[in-house]
Amino acid sequence: MSLKQFLNEVNGKERVEGELIKAILYSLLVSFGLFAILYYFSLRHIEDFIPKYGFFIFLVILSYAVILPSIRQVRAYQNFACMSGMMIGMTTGMIAGFLPGFFIGSTNGMFWGSVFGMGIGIFIGVWNGKCCGIMGVMEGLMAGFMGGIMGAMTAVMMINDNLRIAGVVVFVISSLIVFALNYMIYKETKELPRERTEDYTLIVFLSLIFTALTLFFMIYGPRSVLFA
Amino acid sequence: MKNGFAIFMIFLMIVGFGVILMKSSGNASGNAVIGGEGSGNTQEVTLSFKNYNYYPNTVTVNVNQPVRIYLDNSVGGCYRSFTIRDFGIAKYLSTPSDYIEFTPTKTGSFRFACSMGMGTGTLIVK
Numbered sequence: 001m002s003l004k005q006f007l008n009e010v011n012g013k014e015r016v017e018g019e020l021i022k023a024i025l026y027s028l029l030v031s032f033g034l035f036a037i038l039y040y041f042s043l044r045h046i047e048d049f050i051p052k053y054g055f056f057i058f059l060v061i062l063s064y065a066v067i068l069p070s071i072r073q074v075r076a077y078q079n080f081a082c083m084s085g086m087m088i089g090m091t092t093g094m095i096a097g098f099l100p101g102f103f104i105g106s107t108n109g110m111f112w113g114s115v116f117g118m119g120i121g122i123f124i125g126v127w128n129g130k131c132c133g134i135m136g137v138m139e140g141l142m143a144g145f146m147g148g149i150m151g152a153m154t155a156v157m158m159i160n161d162n163l164r165i166a167g168v169v170v171f172v173i174s175s176l177i178v179f180a181l182n183y184m185i186y187k188e189t190k191e192l193p194r195e196r197t198e199d200y201t202l203i204v205f206l207s208l209i210f211t212a213l214t215l216f217f218m219i220y221g222p223r224s225v226l227f228a
Numbered sequence: 229m230k231n232g233f234a235i236f237m238i239f240l241m242i243v244g245f246g247v248i249l250m251k252s253s254g255n256a257s258g259n260a261v262i263g264g265e266g267s268g269n270t271q272e273v274t275l276s277f278k279n280y281n282y283y284p285n286t287v288t289v290n291v292n293q294p295v296r297i298y299l300d301n302s303v304g305g306c307y308r309s310f311t312i313r314d315f316g317i318a319k320y321l322s323t324p325s326d327y328i329e330f331t332p333t334k335t336g337s338f339r340f341a342c343s344m345g346m347g348t349g350t351l352i353v354k
Contacts, residue, residue, distance in 0.1 A: 011231050021231040021238070028241050035245075054249035062242065159280045160348050224305075 006186045016076035016194060017186055023069035026200045031061040031211040038215065046219065053218055055164055056103045059171050060218075063099040064210050066175050067092065067124065068203050073185050074128050075202075078195040084188045085132020089140035091181045092128040095174045097121020097147025100210075102170055104217060105152030106163060109224025113152025116217055120210065121147045270294045270329070275349075277302040282340075285349030289332060296329045309343035312351060318343065 009017040035057065043049055070092055074080075080088065101117020108116075125140025151170075158166045271289050275282045275297065282303070289295050299308055299321045310328060311318040315338065319328045332338075332353040341348040 018231070021234045025234045025238050028238060032241055032245050050249060058246055058249035061245075157344065157346060159346050161345075 002187055002190070003183065005190070006183050009186060015186075016073050017182070019200075020069045020073065020182060023072050023200060023203045024065045026203050027065040027068050027207040028061065030204050030207040031064060034208060034211050035061065035215065043215075043219070049219075053107060056106050056167065056218065057215065059167050060100060060103040060214050061211060063103070063171060063174070064207055064214075066171075066178050067096050067099070068206050068210075070178055070181055070185075071124065071128060071206070072198075072203060073182060074131050075198070076194050076196055077185070077189045077192060078131060080132045080136075080185075080188065082132050082135050084184070085129060085136035086139045087184065088131060088181065089125050089129020089136040089138075090143040091177060093121050093125020093140040093143030094147040095121075095178055096124035097144040097149075098151035099171065099174055100214060101148040101151025102155045102167065103151075104214070104221075105155030106159075106167065107218050107223075108221055110152045110156040111224050112217070112222055113155060114149045116214075116221075117148025117151045118145050119148070121145070270296050272296045272298070274298040274300055275303065276300045277304065277307060277347075280347075282307070282347050282349045286352065287340075287349065288352040288354060291332055291335050291353050294329060294331045296327045298324060298327045300324050306344045307342045307347045310340065311343055312338060312340045314338040 006017065009015050010020060012018040039049075070088075074088055074092075097117045097120060099117075100120045101113050103113075104116040105113025121144025122141055123144070125144035126137050127140070129136030129138070129140030154166070154170070155163065271293055273287050273289070273295065275284070275287075276299075277283060287297075297310065299310065301324050308322065309318070309320045312328075312330070315330050315332065317328055317330055319326075321327065332351075335353045338351045338353065339348060340351050
């Protein structure tokens with residue numbers, strides 16, 4: 001049964017799937033480390049910082065840790081069939097747009113949440129989708145665009161209606177979708193050799209950039225009228 | 229399990245930072261006010277905007293006595309489109325001097341909200 005094989009590979013050392021857990025760990029280490037440093041030197045002086053932003057920062061850091069390892073998995077095999085590449089571009093674009101859009105939308109409003117979510121979603125969607133050519137790129141582009149707007153819109157609509165619980169639900173479901181994507185990539189590539197071996201520099205770099213950008217935007221970025 | 233240590237560290241970080249960062253914020257809003265006397269017998273209430281909601285978001289008024297509700301300058305966007313479904317009220321209050329006026333004819337607790345249901349509160353009629 002391939003799901004069982006996939007889970008075995010996640011604990012293995014030979015294929016890229018065995019590096020997914022470590023990629024999550026490094027992403028969390030870098031993001032929480034950066035946050036801890038910034039908090040100690042600067043952010044703790046902001047009034048009501050933890051009650052106001054803590055919950056959303058926590059979930060957005062977890063989100064990046066869940067999303068970024070899929071980039072590593074896609075890069076390891078590089079070329080996919082059109083159908084697989086489209087699914088990869090669509091899934092990563094949608095999830096990478098929806099989650100940041102949702103959390104920035106919760107603190108900065110719908111317009112800026114959408115802009116931020118679309119930016120991250122389109123970037124990751126296109127990057128991952130190009131593994132199968134123009135169709136994957138288009139899927140990534142469209143999914144990132146849609147995910148960013150939908151995430152921010154959902155957050156703003158739920159401001160007075162269990163926003164925090166909705167954030168947890170959205171994160172859990174998104175994590176399951178990304179896990180399913182990892183499994184799909186494994187199924188599609190289990191007979192193929194690994195094309196690229198790389199260290200964790202890219203994961204560390206992207207975690208650092210995305211976390212720093214998100215923190216800056218969330219705390220010092222522009223806000224919509226309702227959040228001013 | 230070859231990734232056991234990594235999984236343990238992930239769990240530790242999520243729990244550790246989760247406890248620190250997930251401290252809940254204070255209650256959004258909720259002071260109750262009794263509608264103030266305006267001209268004549270009218271009860272006047274002015275709502276503002278605080279913590280992403282109407283403030284105060286619990287308003288107490290007397291039955292069979294006209295109520296006039298204003299929204300001050302801090303209220304913006306769709307929050308200015310004010311509704312009380314139980315009294316058939318839906319009006320866009322474009323300026324702070326605009327108001328809605330109605331006479332509550334039944335006692336109880338009634339929901340007021342913006343037209344999209346994002347800002348909400350309770351009108352208590354005694």
